[in-house]
Amino acid sequence: MQTQGANHGAPLDLVFHALSDATRRGMVERLSRGPASVSELAEPFAMSLPAVVQHLAVLEASGLVRSEKVGRVRTCRMDEKALSAAEHWINERKRLWAWRLDRLGEFLETQEAAAKRGKRKK
Amino acid sequence: MQTQGANHGAPLDLVFHALSDATRRGMVERLSRGPASVSELAEPFAMSLPAVVQHLAVLEASGLVRSEKVGRVRTCRMDEKALSAAEHWINERKRLWAWRLDRLGEFLETQEAAAKRGKRKK
DNA sequence: TCATTACTTAAGTAACGACCTAAGTAACTG
DNA sequence: CAGTTACTTAGGTCGTTACTTAAGTAATGA
Numbered sequence: 062m063q064t065q066g067a068n069h070g071a072p073l074d075l076v077f078h079a080l081s082d083a084t085r086r087g088m089v090e091r092l093s094r095g096p097a098s099v100s101e102l103a104e105p106f107a108m109s110l111p112a113v114v115q116h117l118a119v120l121e122a123s124g125l126v127r128s129e130k131v132g133r134v135r136t137c138r139m140d141e142k143a144l145s146a147a148e149h150w151i152n153e154r155k156r157l158w159a160w161r162l163d164r165l166g167e168f169l170e171t172q173e174a175a176a177k178r179g180k181r182k183k
Numbered sequence: 184m185q186t187q188g189a190n191h192g193a194p195l196d197l198v199f200h201a202l203s204d205a206t207r208r209g210m211v212e213r214l215s216r217g218p219a220s221v222s223e224l225a226e227p228f229a230m231s232l233p234a235v236v237q238h239l240a241v242l243e244a245s246g247l248v249r250s251e252k253v254g255r256v257r258t259c260r261m262d263e264k265a266l267s268a269a270e271h272w273i274n275e276r277k278r279l280w281a282w283r284l285d286r287l288g289e290f291l292e293t294q295e296a297a298a299k300r301g302k303r304k305k
Numbered sequence: 306t307c308a309t310t311a312c313t314t315a316a317g318t319a320a321c322g323a324c325c326t327a328a329g330t331a332a333c334t335g
Numbered sequence: 336c337a338g339t340t341a342c343t344t345a346g347g348t349c350g351t352t353a354c355t356t357a358a359g360t361a362a363t364g365a
Contacts, residue, residue, distance in 0.1 A: 074203055081199035082323085086272070093279040099342065110342070112324055119322090133332045133341045141280050144273050150208070151270045157215040158263050204353085221312065232312070234354055241352090255311045255362045 076147045079123035084108070085116050089125060089139060096138040099128075198269045201245035206230070207238050211247060214261040221250075221257050 079085055088102050103113040117137065120126040124143035128135050201207055210224050225235040239259065242248040246265035250257050 073208065074205060077199050077203035080269075080272075081196055081203055083196060084323090086195065089276055093276040093283070095283055100340090108323090109325065111326090111344085114343075115323075130342085133330095135342070139276070139280055141277055144277055147202075148270060148273045148277070150202075151266050151273070154211055154215040154261070155263055155266055155270070158261055161215070161217055206353090222310090230353090231355065233314085233356090236313075237353075252312085255360095257312070 073147060073150055075119075075123040076125060076143050079119050079125055080147070082116065082119075084113075085120055088113075088116060088120060089144075092126060092137060092139040096136050099135050099137065102137060195269060195272055197241075197245040198247060198265050201241050201247055202269070204238065204241075206235075207242055210235075210238060210242060211261060211266075214248060214259060218258050218260040221259065224259060 080089070084106055087105065091097055091102060091105070099110070099114060099117065102117065103110055106113060117126065117128070121128060124140060124146075126137050127140050128137040130136075202211070206228055209227065213219055213224060213227070221232070221236060221239065224239065225232055228235060239248065239250070243250060246262060246268075248259050249262050250259040252258075
C-alpha cells in the first residue's frame with residue numbers, strides 16, 4: 062500500500078508514459094482549461110484524427126482523461142486524480158532526498174564541532 | 184521561455200519518459216536515499232548489468248541523475264532539479280483545473296441566485 | 306604480474322509506439 | 336433520404352526501447 066496507493070487500475074508507468082509525449086501534454090493542457098470534443102482537441106495539432114484518438118486512448122488508459130460520447134460527439138475531460146498520483150510519487154522522492162541532505166548537514170556540523178574541540182584540546 | 188524554462192538541455196519528454204519505467208523509478212528511489220555505485224544500483228534487479236547501465240543512461244539524459252567515475256567505480260546521485268521541473272508542470276495543470284472549477288462554481292451560484300430572484304419576481 | 310572487479314562496448318532481437326491512409330458507421334441537417 | 340459531420344476501425348510502416356550475450360578495458364588487490 063505504498064507505491065500502489067489508490068489507483069483504480071492505472072499504475073504510474075501509464076501516467077508517466079502518457080505525459081512523456083508533447084502532443085499528449087498539450088492535450089492535457091487544453092483539457093485543464095475545460096472539457097473538449099475530440100475534434101477540438103485535435104485542432105492545434107498537425108496530425109491525422111486517428112493519431113489524435115490514439116493519443117487520447119493512451120491518456121484514458123493512464124486515467125489522466127475520461128470521456129463520454131453523446132450523440133456523435135465524444136467529450137473529454139481531465140481527471141486530476143492520476144496527476145496527483147504522479148505528483149505524490151515525485152514529492153516523496155524529493156522529500157526523502159531533502160531529509161537525507163539535512164541529516165548529512167547535521168552530521169557535518171557535528172564533525173566540524175568535534176574537530177574544533179579536538180583542536181582546542183590539543 | 185515557458186515550457187523550456189531552466190532545463191540545462193533536458194525537456195520534460197525525457198524526464199517523464201525516464202520515470203515511466205518501474206526499474207528506473209526504482210533506481211531513483213534508491214538514489215533518493217543517497218548516492219550509489221552502478222553495481223549497487225543494479226543489485227535489486229533481475230537483469231544484466233548492461234541493461235541497468237542503459238537505464239542509467241536514460242536517467243542521465245533526462246537530468247534526473249548525474250554520475251562520475253573515480254577509479255573503476257561510477258558513483259550516481261539524484262539531481263532533484265529535473266524532478267522539480269516535472270512537478271512544476273503537473274502543478275500548473277492542477278492549478279488551472281482547480282481555478283476553472285472554482286469559476287464554474289461561482290457561475291453556478293450566480294445562476295442559482297438569479298433563478299431564485301426570477302422565481303420571486305414572477 | 307596475474308586474477309578480479311567494475312564497468313563498457315558492440316551487436317542483435319522482439320515488442321512497442323507514433324504515425325499514416327483508406328474505408329467504415331452512426332448521428333445530425335437540409 | 337441524401338449529404339455532411341464526428342468520429343471509428345483496420346492495416347501497414349518505420350523508428351525506438353528494453354532487453355540479451357559476448358567480448359572488451361582499465362583499476363586494484365594478492
